Amino acid sequence: MRLVIAEKPSVAQSLAAVIGANARKDGYLEGNGWRVSWCVGHLAGLADADSYDPKYAKWRYDDLPILPSDWKMSVGQDKKKQFDILKKLLCAPDVTEVVNACDAGREGELIFRNVYELTGCKKPMKRLWISSMEDSAIREGFENLRPGADYDGLHQAALCRAKADWLVGINATRLFSVLYRRTLNIGRVMSPTLALIVQREAEIEAFQPEPFYTVALELPGFTAVGARMKDKTAAKELQTACRGGSAVVKQAQRKEKSEKPPALYDLTTLQRDANRLLGFTAQQTLDYLQNLYEKKLCTYPRTDSRYLTSDMAEGLPVLVNLTANAMPFRKGIAIVCNPEAVINDKKVTDHHAVIPTRNLRDADLSALPVGEKAVLELVAARLLCAVAEPHLYEETAATLVCAGQEFAAKGKTIQRPGWRRLDAAYHAGLKNAPEPEERPEEKTLPELSQGQSLPVSNASVKEGKTSPPKHFTEDTLLSAMENAGKEDMPDTAERKGLGTPATRAGILEKLASTGFLERKKSKKTVQLMPSRDARSLITVLPEQLQSPLLTAEWEYRLGEIERGELSPEEFLSGIYAMLRELAATYQVVKGTEYLFSPPREAVGRCPRCGGEVTESQKGFFCQSETCRFAIWKDSKWWSAKKKQPTKAIVAALLKDGRARLTGCYSEKTGKTYDADVLLEDTGEYVNFKLDFGQRKGGPS
Known part of the structure; x- marks a missing residue:
């Protein structure tokens, strides 16, 4: 017998159906020489602090820092039944080989290995690594099972990530909660993310709007606008000088321009667009996409790649055509497929970009829940756009001189809409969609030649004000998390920023559930605002715990562990040293007695x-x-x-x-x-x- 362990019962059932394990048993399926069971998420994890010493059940300053030397694992009481079933299966004498079929990523590796190691299993291990739950992908995956040892680095990186979160969460949370006499949740990724939000609000509050003025000239067939001016009197004087005069063409250029199609979605860019266009939170998008993956309608969700591999090129035209036929918004639009636009082996690591699967052809999409259907259509629209023709247009730019000052005018003529026609058709079908992005006006400037003189029929002064930075939305915050500390990281770093595509949604939900982050609706967008306690926490938190750079560097180090370039011991020793110094040297900020809200009951x-x-x-x-x-x-x-x-x-x-x-x-x-x-x-x-x-x- 060979034992397959999946992450969820629904995934186990799909795998079992393909390999012929159809007989239902208590907690597993069996047949055709296979047994298939599941973990139900994290069955086993790092034990609580009091498992190392009962005194840690109480939070005391004198006990810090808590730095385990021999780490312990534990199983939650509510998950013990399934763990015991897996232990029995792993230890069964007729089981000769174990297949790790948990999600193909860092967390999936950890979920399986924790159970495998806690049960003391020593049997040969193989890895099922797939990016789609289609029957054909499952079948191919089982035909090409990889040695489990190939993923030892991934497991070590996942375990180090879990230990780093435990160390910072346990020690920093206890330290600040004890010192400030209320529960203050501190997280390795959560706190720097919160710092980004608090800093943005401080910038908005400190912003002082400044008025500016522009002079606009009405010319035959078009309008030319001057540079911003701070002095209203000077703007009025220029207006007077231009009225009734003439503008001379200093320069006029026509350029053929091409706008490439957008790249396919990775998880973060999908979450950003789903927030901006559909109003979904990052967690909702991930949940909907995970369900689509398990229903075999989309590929693996937790990817950081926006490209496909070369072995997918041959089948791509078929996928594109059946995707187009399943999408109502593409009616009347010819479909083109340029595979080379989305194929790049060098930019695919663990998983390729998120795309629909061929199962769209036979699926009843109308029966899908509203959220899943909306995310599927967004993914489908991006695939169709990504392989479509470029958007071609002619841009005219002119510089004119009047009363000694320069004025500019631009015009745009579309020559071939390309991918933008599909994009516009998709957007037209959205309800409550945000205002479209500002683009150059699609109008043509008249033929202009250098030295040409044009009469000014009117001149006007328009007043404006400089705008403050915008409040974060989940769209813009995900982007900020992805790019945090990026400029200070090596170009070779695979993972940059705060967290990973798989963890960022959970971080935002944790910030909301702990009361640090508030979602406030404004017109068609939901803004992310820090609570009073969030501002207070960032005020008292030392730089190292709120710096995006430190956490971004840790993500880079985890990538090195994954590749075998850094030992787990070296990574953790740096965190131990930081926490020892923090516990020994941190001093309570004076005058903060009333900084935080009273503790919650x-x-x-x-x-x-x-x-x-x-x-x-x-x-x-x-x-x-x-x-x-x-x-x-x-x-x-x-x-x-x-x-x-x-x-x-x-x-x-x-x-x-x-x-x-x-x-x-x-x-x-x-x-x-x-x-x-x-x-x-x-x-x-x-x-x-x-x-x-x-x-x-x-x-x-």
Whole structure:
């Protein structure tokens, strides 16, 4: 028997169907010489601090820093059943080989290896590495299983990342929470990200708008505009001097220009566009894309590449045509496929760009949830644009002189719309789309020649003001995270910036759930604003913990570990040294007694990690740095019943797993009813269901 371990039950079922393991067992599938089971996310992880010494259960300054020498692993109580099933399967005498089929990336490698090592398994290990859940890709992947040892570097990098997060989260969170007498979550990536937001708000608040003036000349068939002027009187004088006069053409140029199609999507650029065009958060986009991947409609989500490999070139025209046929916005537009525009082996590392799969052909896209359908159409539109013809146009630029000052005018004539026709057709079908980007006006300037004199029919002065920096949106913050510290990193660095494509969405959600980040809607965009406590935290946090450069450098070092160029011990020793110095030398900033909001009251204990769950404006959230447990107040489940989780309800759910709800609204009947709500936490998602039991109080 060969044992396959996937990351999720749904993925395991897809793999099992292809390799013929169709018999259902308790916690796994079996058949055709295979057993297929799953992990359900992180089954095993780094143990809590108190597993090293019971005294660490309490947060005390004198115990810092906590720096384990021999790291321990643990299994959450809610995940013990599946872990025990995997342990039994891994240790079964008839299992001769184990296949790691968890997601093909850093985290997937860690999820599998933690279980493999904690069970003490020593059996030969192979790696399934695929970028698509299509049957053909799965089949090819199993025909080309790679030695597990090929990914030892990836595992070491993933483990070092987890240890770095644990070390900074445990030590810095305890240090600042104890010193400032309230829970202050500090994170290796979270804190520098928060610093970016706080710094942007400081720049906006410090900004002083300055007025400026421009003089515009009305000429035969077009308008020419002068340079910005700070002096209104000088602008008025220029206006007077130009009126009734003439402008002489100093220079006129016509240039044929070509605008290349955009590159395909990696996860971050997809999340940015989905936020800007569809209003989705980064986490929503990742969740929708993950579901599309598991439904075999899109390729692997957590990629940082925007290109495809050369072996995909031959099949690309077929994929492009069936994608075009599945998309309503391309009706009436001829489809072109230039594979060379998207093929670049050197720019593909673990996974190629996100694209649709051939399963689009037979899929009922109308049956997809709205969010998944919108993300799929966005991915499809980008594929069609990326392989389309360039956008060709002629640009005319003229410089004219009037009253001794220069004026400029531009014109644009489209010669071949190319990819922009598809892009415009996609945008036209969007609801509540943002205003289109400003582009040169698509109008032609008249024929102009050097030295030509043109009469000025009118001259006007227009007043404007300099604009402050814009508040971050998830689109612009993801870009800032991706580029943070980039200019100071080596050109050879594969991973730059704060976090990775796979982790950035989770960081933003953690900042929101801990009350540091607030989402505020303004017109058609949602702005990200720091809370009072966020500003206070960045005020007292030392530079090394809020510097994007430090964390960006750590990401680069993790890449070196992955390639075998740096030892894990050397990487961790630098973090140990930093934390020793921090605990020994940090002094409380004076005058900060009233800097932070009062501590939040604990509503109960987190079912995942045992940390404190507290209430904030948006919901109830675990205060532990690495935990993402959340009960949102505005979730669809509660809204549909016209109810909202209260402190008393959440306290009961956390203590007993159930709470009584009265006056629930029935969307089906329009009446109300009473029932018990049950909390079901999968370790990744928080779910609720109703239990009517034997009590009275059905629909009334």
